[in-house]
Amino acid sequence: MASLGRDRDLPVEELHHRVVAWFDREARDLPWRRDPRPWPVLVSELMLQQTPVVRVLPVFEAWMERWPTPADLAAAPSGDAVRAWGRLGYPRRALRLHAAAVAITEHHGGEVPGTYDELIELPGVGDYTAAAVASFAFGGRHAVLDTNVRRVLVRVLEGEQYPAKGVTAAERRLANDVLPVTGAERWAAATMELGAVVCTARSPRCGACPVADLCRWRALGHPEHDGPARRGQPWAGTDRQVRGRLLAVLRDADGPVPRPVLESVWDDAVQRERCLDSLVADGLVDPLTDDLFALPT
DNA sequence: AACCCGTGGCA
DNA sequence: TTGCCAAGGGT
Numbered sequence: 578m579a580s581l582g583r584d585r586d587l588p589v590e591e592l593h594h595r596v597v598a599w600f601d602r603e604a605r606d607l608p609w610r611r612d613p614r615p616w617p618v619l620v621s622e623l624m625l626q627q628t629p630v631v632r633v634l635p636v637f638e639a640w641m642e643r644w645p646t647p648a649d650l651a652a653a654p655s656g657d658a659v660r661a662w663g664r665l666g667y668p669r670r671a672l673r674l675h676a677a678a679v680a681i682t683e684h685h686g687g688e689v690p691g692t693y694d695e696l697i698e699l700p701g702v703g704d705y706t707a708a709a710v711a712s713f714a715f716g717g718r719h720a721v722l723d724t725n726v727r728r729v730l731v732r733v734l735e736g737e738q739y740p741a742k743g744v745t746a747a748e749r750r751l752a753n754d755v756l757p758v759t760g761a762e763r764w765a766a767a768t769m770e771l772g773a774v775v776c777t778a779r780s781p782r783c784g785a786c787p788v789a790d791l792c793r794w795r796a797l798g799h800p801e802h803d804g805p806a807r808r809g810q811p812w813a814g815t816d817r818q819v820r821g822r823l824l825a826v827l828r829d830a831d832g833p834v835p836r837p838v839l840e841s842v843w844d845d846a847v848q849r850e851r852c853l854d855s856l857v858a859d860g861l862v863d864p865l866t867d868d869l870f871a872l873p874t
Numbered sequence: 875a876a877c878c879c880g881t882g883g884c885a
Numbered sequence: 886t887t888g889c890c891a892a893g894g895g896t
Contacts, residue, residue, distance in 0.1 A: 625892040632882075632891090666880030666891095673894080703894045723892045743875085769892065778890065779885070809889055812880090821880050859879090 587734065592788055593757050593764060599787035600767030605630075605774070608637060609713075610766070615689035617641055618714040622706045623674045628665050630773070636663050648687045650678035656872030659861060660828050668824055672860055673701025691715040704744075712762040720752035721765035725772025730755070732776060736793035738802040739778070819843050819852040824861060833871040 604610065607630065609621035620640060624633045640661055644650035650658065655675045662671035677699040681689055689710070690696055697707035704722070711717035727740040730752060740748065757764050775782050783789045794800070812818060822842040827834055843849040853870075856862040863873045 622892065627879090627891055627893055628881080629883080629891050664881060666882085667893090669879065670894085701894065705893060709892070721892085724890090725892065773892075807889090810878090815878095817879060817881095824880090 587791060587793075589755055592733070592755070592791055593760075595787040595791075596767045596771055597760065597763050600763065600770055603774075604766070604770055608634070608641075613713050615691065615710065615714040616645075616647055619677070619689050619702075619706075619710050620674065622709050623670050623677075623701055624665055626670060626701075626706070627667060632665060636661070636665055644678075646687065647678040647681040647689065650675060651682040654872075654874040655860065656863070656874055659824075659872050663828070664825075668861055669859055670701055676700040677702065689714070691717070693717065693719060709765070712765045716762050718756065718758075718761035719765070720749060720756055721769065722749065722752055723769055723772075725769045725776075726752070726765065727772075728778065729768050729772045729776045732781075732794035733788060733792045736797045736800070738794065738800065739807075742807070816848065816852050816855070819848055820856055823849075823853060823856060827862060827870065827872050833865055833869045836868040836870065839870060 607621075609617050617637075621633065621637055624637055624640075643661065644653065653675070655672055658671045658675040659668055662668055665671075680699055681687060685695070690699075691711065691714070693707045693711045696702050696710050697704065702710070708717075708719035708721045709723070712719050712721055722744050724740075727744070727748065730748070731737045731740040734751060734755070771786070775786050783792070783795055786792070789795055819842075823839055826839055826842060830838075839853065840846075840849065843852075853862065857864055860873055863871050865871055
C-alpha cells in the first residue's frame with residue numbers, strides 16, 4: 578500500500594509515520610489515555626459525545642472515583658448518574674451509560690466487552706464509540722470515524738474543507754484503505770488529536786501540522802465548503818431549553834421537587850407539560866405523585 | 875433520512 | 886452579539 582489510488586500519489590506510510598510521530602510528541606495528557614482500561618475509556622467516550630474535553634475532565638475524574646467499575650455504577654440509582662452528569666449536556670447519555678453498566682454486569686461478567694460487535698449492542702454505543710473503545714482499550718483495528726478524523730481525512734486526502742453530514746460508504750472505504758495494518762489504534766488516536774488541536778474546524782493551524790506539505794486541501798489553497806450551508810440547531814424557546822431548565826431544578830435539589838417549583842421555570846404551560854412528560858417518558862424524571870417529581874431511583 | 879436531544883465557549 | 890461547534894446516538 579504505497580499510495581492511495583490512481584489519481585492520488587500520497588505516500589500513505591509517510592502520512593502514518595508523521596502523524597503518529599507528532600502524536601507521540603504532542604499528545605495531551607488525558608486521564609483516559611494515561612490509563613486506557615476499558616471502563617475508563619468507555620466512560621470517557623460517552624461523556625465526550627458532543628461535549629468538549631475541558632468540560633468532561635472534572636466530571637470524569639469524580640465519576641471514576643465514585644464508580645470505579647461497571648458493577649459500582651450498576652448498583653447505583655440511575656438518578657445518581659443523572660445528577661453526577663452535571664451540566665455535560667444530553668443527560669440521556671447518563672441514563673445510557675448507567676444502562677450500559679447494568680448490561681455489562683448482567684451479560685458480560687462485569688467486564689467491558691472487547692469486540693466491536695459486543696460493544697455496539699450496549700446502550701449509548703454507536704459505530705464511533707464501539708470502534709473507539711475496541712481500538713483504544715483493546716488495541717483493535719477499526720476505522721474510528723469521529724468528527725475530527727473525518728475532517729482530517731477529507732482535508733488531507735480529498736482536498737475539501739468539511740466532511741459530509743453523515744458518514745458515506747465511500748468515506749468508510751477510504752478510511753479503511755488508509756488504516757495501517759499494525760498500530761491502527763495509534764493512528765486513530767493520532768488523527769483524532771490532530772483534528773482536535775491542529776486541523777480544527779474554524780481556524781486550522783497549518784503551520785503546526787506535521788503533514789501540511791501532504792495536504793490536498795492546503796495545496797488547493799483551502800477552498801471553502803461549497804453547497805448548502807449547514808443549518809445550526811435552534812435553541813431559544815425549544816423543548817431542549819425547557820427540558821434543560823426542568824432537569825436543572827431536579828439536579829440541584831436535594832430531594833423531590835413540588836410541581837409549582839418546576840412550573841416557575843417556564844411560562845408556556847403547554848410546552849412545559851409536554852417537556853415534563855417527555856422527561857418522564859425518557860426515564861429522566863420520576864413522577865412520585867401528580868405534584869411531586871424527582872430524579873429516578 | 876431527517877430530526878431530536880444540552881450546554882457553554884469562542885470568533 | 887450571534888452563529889458555529891464540540892471524541893454522536895436513537896428513532
